[in-house]
Amino acid sequence: MSVDRVRLEKRIGELSAIGGSGTSVTRLGLSPEEQRARDLIGGWLRARGATVWRDPAANVYGRFGGAGPAILVGSHIDSVPEGGRFDGALGVLCAVEAVGALLDDDVGFRRPVEVVGWCDEEGARFGIGLFGSGATFGRLPDGAAQRADRLGITIAHALRTIGESGDPTTAKREPGEFAAYLELHIEQGPRLADAGIPLGVVSGIVGILHARVTVRGRQDHAGATIMTAREDALAAAAEMVLAVETAARALPDAVGTVGEISVRPGAKNVVPGECVFSLDLRARNEQTVEQLARDVRAAIRRIGDARGLRSTLDVLSRVPAVPLDPKLRDLFLRSARAVGVEAPELFSGAGHDAENSQLAGVPTGMLFVRSTGGSHNPNELAALDDAVLGARALSLALKELAG
Numbered sequence: 376m377s378v379d380r381v382r383l384e385k386r387i388g389e390l391s392a393i394g395g396s397g398t399s400v401t402r403l404g405l406s407p408e409e410q411r412a413r414d415l416i417g418g419w420l421r422a423r424g425a426t427v428w429r430d431p432a433a434n435v436y437g438r439f440g441g442a443g444p445a446i447l448v449g450s451h452i453d454s455v456p457e458g459g460r461f462d463g464a465l466g467v468l469c470a471v472e473a474v475g476a477l478l479d480d481d482v483g484f485r486r487p488v489e490v491v492g493w494c495d496e497e498g499a500r501f502g503i504g505l506f507g508s509g510a511t512f513g514r515l516p517d518g519a520a521q522r523a524d525r526l527g528i529t530i531a532h533a534l535r536t537i538g539e540s541g542d543p544t545t546a547k548r549e550p551g552e553f554a555a556y557l558e559l560h561i562e563q564g565p566r567l568a569d570a571g572i573p574l575g576v577v578s579g580i581v582g583i584l585h586a587r588v589t590v591r592g593r594q595d596h597a598g599a600t601i602m603t604a605r606e607d608a609l610a611a612a613a614e615m616v617l618a619v620e621t622a623a624r625a626l627p628d629a630v631g632t633v634g635e636i637s638v639r640p641g642a643k644n645v646v647p648g649e650c651v652f653s654l655d656l657r658a659r660n661e662q663t664v665e666q667l668a669r670d671v672r673a674a675i676r677r678i679g680d681a682r683g684l685r686s687t688l689d690v691l692s693r694v695p696a697v698p699l700d701p702k703l704r705d706l707f708l709r710s711a712r713a714v715g716v717e718a719p720e721l722f723s724g725a726g727h728d729a730e731n732s733q734l735a736g737v738p739t740g741m742l743f744v745r746s747t748g749g750s751h752n753p754n755e756l757a758a759l760d761d762a763v764l765g766a767r768a769l770s771l772a773l774k775e776l777a778g
């Protein structure tokens with residue numbers, strides 16, 4: 376299988392240069408950087424003879440072959456702010472490379488193959504994760520197009536800026552258009568690195584609840600307002616953040632994170648009048664996600680009541696925990712074995728576009744590539760040897776499904 380190591384390495388460099396500074400990459404959903412990345416990927420695919428298009432949710436596709444249900448393969452092209460070079464990007468690069476290797480080997484496609492680069496998987500800008508795949512598989516939250524970033528720019532506006540209609544729901548495709556979805560991704564945790572194994576196969580993906588909490592206090596003078604007369608929104612939020620940590624620690628396999636917080640009006644001599652923070656709650660099974668959400672809601676209410684403050688919790692998105700397709704899991708286990716790796720099965724604590732396809736009824740499989748340095752930071756690293764192994768295993772799986 377002629378995966379081209381030099382070509383892959385060169386493209387990792389080209390893609391990570393877009394929005395990149397050193398090993399840090401900032402390529403937010405629907406940003407000019409994300410658009411440049413789409414153009415680059417589209418160009419690679421077009422050069423290999425694919426029909427390339429961007430859909431109304433700004434996903435980029437390249438299709439090889441004729442009519443009929445396609446094998447879809449890819450990952451996302453956006454990043455978190457100050458993220459790394461590989462989360463999402465490696466899956467798109469290896470999909471392009473896996474198809475390229477089959478074309479180089481003159482493998483004719485029995486079924487059509489579509490390579491996809493999903494738009495805005497991270498949701499870092501507008502708060503809706505898995506955006507592009509959510510649009511494609513009809514799983515966007517209601518009113519998604521009207522969600523705005525910090526500057527008040529809505530998704531609809533950002534889409535219109537790049538020439539789309541502004542309605543991402545029109546990107547929806549029927550699950551029957553796809554025979555399978557395959558996604559390669561870096562592991563984002565330490566299990567493969569700790570075990571000294573380059574590849575893993577994903578058994579299932581975590582359930583996620585994203586929400587925004589708004590705490591309303593009373594804006595006041597920091598010098599003239601005595602401590603007992605304050606309604607400090609940030610002090611209440613600080614207690615709530617710690618309560619999220621406590622609640623998640625109390626449940627097995629649950630995690631809870633507050634990664635964003637903003638304070639109004641935000642001046643050192645003003646008692647904060649309003650505080651907004653994000654909630655990211657996850658667990659392997661649905662009951663635990665629901666339990667965690669209940670515990671966090673109760674703690675937020677209790678803390679607000681004790682301080683005499685009002686707060687609201689708005690759910691922004693909810694993706695259920697999902698097991699992936701057992702046949703595709705076995706296919707990836709075989710493909711990994713064929714490139715010399717006894718890959719373990721791993722559960723994913725990170726969210727992936729693969730959740731949307733599987734939940735929509737498209738059989739979905741995921742292959743993990745070992746990474747070091749954690750993830751969602753500039754130290755994220757998949758070694759080139761491992762990326763090549765991943766691309767080869769992906770290529771073999773694709774050959775079996777479509778070749």
Ligand code: GLV
Pocket residue numbers: 496497504724725726727
């Ligand atoms: C994506 O990386 C997520 O799990 O939030």
Ligand code: MN
Pocket residue numbers: 455462497751
């Ligand atoms: Mn990510």
Ligand code: MN
Pocket residue numbers: 451462463496560726727
């Ligand atoms: Mn990712």
